[in-house]
Amino acid sequence: MTPFAYARARTLAEAVGSGAEHRSDVGHSTGTDFLAGGTDMIQLMREGLRRPARIMDVTGLAGLDYIDIDGPVLRLGALVRMSDAAAHPQVREGYRVISEALLLSASAQVRNLATLGGNLLQRTRCGYFRDPGAPCNKRAPGSGCPAIPGQNRLNAVLGVSDQCIATYAGDFANALLALDARVRIASDQGERVIPLADLHRAPDQTPWIETQLAHGEFISAIEAPTSFATWRSHYLKVRDRRSFEWALASAAVALDIAPDGTVRDARIAVGGVATRPWRLSAVEDRLRGRRVTADVAREAAQVAGDGAMAHGRNAYKIELMRRTVARAIEETGMVGGTAA
Amino acid sequence: MTRDGGEAADPDWSRREIMITAAAAGGSVMSMGTTAAAAAKIAGPAGDRTIDLVLTINWTEHRLTGIEAHTTLLDALRDHLHLTGTKKGCGLGQCGACTVHVDGRRVNSCLTLAVMQQGKAITTIEGLAVQEALHPLQAAFVEHDGFQCGYCTPGQIMSGVACIAEGHAGSDDEIREWMSGNLCRCGAYSNIVASIRQAAAGKA
Numbered sequence: 370m371t372p373f374a375y376a377r378a379r380t381l382a383e384a385v386g387s388g389a390e391h392r393s394d395v396g397h398s399t400g401t402d403f404l405a406g407g408t409d410m411i412q413l414m415r416e417g418l419r420r421p422a423r424i425m426d427v428t429g430l431a432g433l434d435y436i437d438i439d440g441p442v443l444r445l446g447a448l449v450r451m452s453d454a455a456a457h458p459q460v461r462e463g464y465r466v467i468s469e470a471l472l473l474s475a476s477a478q479v480r481n482l483a484t485l486g487g488n489l490l491q492r493t494r495c496g497y498f499r500d501p502g503a504p505c506n507k508r509a510p511g512s513g514c515p516a517i518p519g520q521n522r523l524n525a526v527l528g529v530s531d532q533c534i535a536t537y538a539g540d541f542a543n544a545l546l547a548l549d550a551r552v553r554i555a556s557d558q559g560e561r562v563i564p565l566a567d568l569h570r571a572p573d574q575t576p577w578i579e580t581q582l583a584h585g586e587f588i589s590a591i592e593a594p595t596s597f598a599t600w601r602s603h604y605l606k607v608r609d610r611r612s613f614e615w616a617l618a619s620a621a622v623a624l625d626i627a628p629d630g631t632v633r634d635a636r637i638a639v640g641g642v643a644t645r646p647w648r649l650s651a652v653e654d655r656l657r658g659r660r661v662t663a664d665v666a667r668e669a670a671q672v673a674g675d676g677a678m679a680h681g682r683n684a685y686k687i688e689l690m691r692r693t694v695a696r697a698i699e700e701t702g703m704v705g706g707t708a709a
Numbered sequence: 710m711t712r713d714g715g716e717a718a719d720p721d722w723s724r725r726e727i728m729i730t731a732a733a734a735g736g737s738v739m740s741m742g743t744t745a746a747a748a749a750k751i752a753g754p755a756g757d758r759t760i761d762l763v764l765t766i767n768w769t770e771h772r773l774t775g776i777e778a779h780t781t782l783l784d785a786l787r788d789h790l791h792l793t794g795t796k797k798g799c800g801l802g803q804c805g806a807c808t809v810h811v812d813g814r815r816v817n818s819c820l821t822l823a824v825m826q827q828g829k830a831i832t833t834i835e836g837l838a839v840q841e842a843l844h845p846l847q848a849a850f851v852e853h854d855g856f857q858c859g860y861c862t863p864g865q866i867m868s869g870v871a872c873i874a875e876g877h878a879g880s881d882d883e884i885r886e887w888m889s890g891n892l893c894r895c896g897a898y899s900n901i902v903a904s905i906r907q908a909a910a911g912k913a
Contacts, residue, residue: 375778375824376756387753404822411781411820412801423756424778426825452814476890477877478868479802481814482821612889 370411371420378427384587385557387425391490391582393418393508403427403587405448406483408475409491417501418492418508428484433589436460443467443593447486451541452477454485464593465704466602466621470544473606476613486588488541489552489568490580494615495535496520506532507576514576522682523615526690527643529678533576536641537569538615543640544604545593546648547621553590556583565591569645579645597625597634601704605697607641607689616641618690620697624661624704632656637698639673642690649673652694661702663695670695760824766792767836778824783807785823786833794834794863798892805891808864808871809833815871817890834863837870845911846870849904857895865891869905878909 378384389401400422404410413419433448438459445454454460455471475483497503497515504512516524516534524534542565550565568580582588602623608614619640625633635656637649655669673694674687761774764785773789783800786792786809795818798806802820809818810832837844846869849855856862868891872878877887884902893901 370779372758372777372779374756374758375760375822376754378753383753404825406820407822407825408802408817408820411822414779415800425753425756426822428825476802476805477872477875477887478805478808478815478817478890479820482816612886 370414371417373414373421374423376423376425377429378425379429381430381555381587381589382557384425384427384430385555385585387423388585389425389587390584391580391586393492393577401425405487406450407487408479408483409487413492416499418499427587438463441595443595445485445591445593447484447588447590449485450481451475451483451485451488452480455480463595463600464548464602465600466544466547466604466623467541467593469604470540470606470619470621473604473619474540485541485591488539489545489565489588489591490582491539492579493535494538495524498535507535507572507579510575510577517680520682521680523617524680524683525642525644526674526677526679526683526686527639527647528571528645529680530572530574530576530644532574533572533644534680534683535572535576535644536615537643537645539646540604540606540616540619540640542569542646543619543638544602544621545591546638546646547602547623547636548593548596549636550591550593552588553592554582554586555589556586560589562592565646566648571644597623601626601701603697603701603704605693605700607693618642618686618693620690620694622694622697622701624656624698624701626661626702630660631658632661635698637694639690639694642677642686649694651675652698656698661698663699666695666698666702667691669698762824762827764790764823764826764831765829766790766831767833768830773823776823778822780823781819782809782811782821782823782826782831783818786818792833792835796860796863798861798864803892804861804864805868806861806864808867808891810867810871813871813874815868832867834867837866844870846873846904846908849908849911850901853900853904853907854897855900855904856893856897861891861893861895865893865901869901869908872905873909878905881906884909 387401389403402421404424404426433446435446436457437444451471455468461468498505498507506514525536545565551562552568554561604621606616606619621638623636627633635653637652639647651672652669659665670691673691677687759775760778764771786795796806798804800819802817807818808815812829872887878884881902884905
């Protein structure tokens, strides 16, 4: 690890005043990185993928580790540990897709360290990005993308560009996307609230810019409005091994099912297949007004692959995504034991 | 990095040294970024490259002076305090060999900085036995042969103790899921699961 200066932020103002950066374009480096749980940052620094001159430890900031479910919104402080959010009784009961997505992420030890805010900002697991000896447009702009013609079995098929096909690795953000969650962002200019859907960016021509966070901006909280989606929801993750593994394909599904068994509303997001958390509105549209059966789920999921682009070894992901979405819809229909 | 006798005898050491050298060479591509970073204006507290700190490990306070800020908890334990029971495997949070407890929760000591763990109660494998009496899970590992080479064992046991305390050892499947952060390259998994099951039953 390249040596750095360590500072511990005593106040939020001190943290956001540090100019800590959120992109890997070294030409724009301010030299400061935030450090919270550290489970990705320390890996990145050890591998020489991040070399900050200064670390701003934000874990001492007071009042950012709350879980508040009073009223119509679930509020999660950015410094809540993944394990605490996943195990919270009201989150497990009322926001099942969140609890499941968190518990299907990483390992028990990692979840005890990692924070919710940091989890949203984890970097891709693309092997070329993680290999400091390889070219990578995300890490070293303009150096090329060896994944496009190369080892891309784990890379994305949705939201790709001719510059980058790296998969967004997280699970939690996909669950939040299905819940229409918002992200509260602090900066030295004050505070703004944006839809989670707007936080992450597809690579397009600037793959090194992964979120819309500006230098110094800090995710302080995550908010998920309570709705039908929060109590009949489910996260399904398909992996190479059964536990402690990234998704090949995953689906976050929430359904509002009327007493007559028809779907009033549906929200579906996928992970492991796209360059950012990805909503499947076309599949949602196909479910509305219909009863959830295996055939209906399979037929609706057919359009999940619309617009997808494979690069050889990852072609299987398009069909895998369809089947993952179909199965997740079926399983969500069973949540609460009132299958349609 | 300090080498102790155990490390020197470890056949993995030379491979690791080569990997570290390779990483440093590969990293030189990024040196321009470091220069740019150093030149950039630093707002707020400048921070410190070396730090004096106090860590509470196995109920004993340890004072460390002049520690580099980027020292992980794992390296502080092994290289500065010579508590070499905690093992370094991948250094990336993927193998679990470095598992310790911080305030009663299991964490990968390779993924956190020592400076961030001040004021917390750290327990390592050295703190598990009470004098000569093994912890029930240590005894169960001996009884069930829960290891072959033994390198992953301290991490497995620290993780297993937490797994039982969390209430996640109710069945073999549950144990496997909640122990997935600990790899065993010898493949002693069935005996590890049996050890945890026995210790969990003893606790109930």
